[in-house]
C-alpha cells in the first residue's frame with residue numbers, strides 16, 4: 493500500500509509541472525490552388541489548449557484572399 497501511494501503522488505507532481513509549460517504552436521495556412529502561404533506562431537499553456545481548439549475551428553473557414561479557395565491548415569506542435 494505504501495509503495496503504491498508514493499508512486500501515485502510522484503506521478504501527479506510530474507503531470508502538474510508539465511501543465512505549466514507552454515506549448516509552441518505553429519499554424520501554417522496555405523492555399524493549394526495558388527500557393528499563398530502564411531505562418532502564425534503562438535504559445536499556449538497546456539490548460540489553455542481549449543483556446544487553441546476554438547482558434548483552429550475559426551481557421552477552418554478561412555478562404556484565400558487571392559483566389560478564394562479554401563485554405564489548408566497545418567499545425568505543428570513543439571512540446
Ligand SMILES: [Zn+2]
Nearest residue numbers: 523526556559
Ligand atoms: Zn489561393
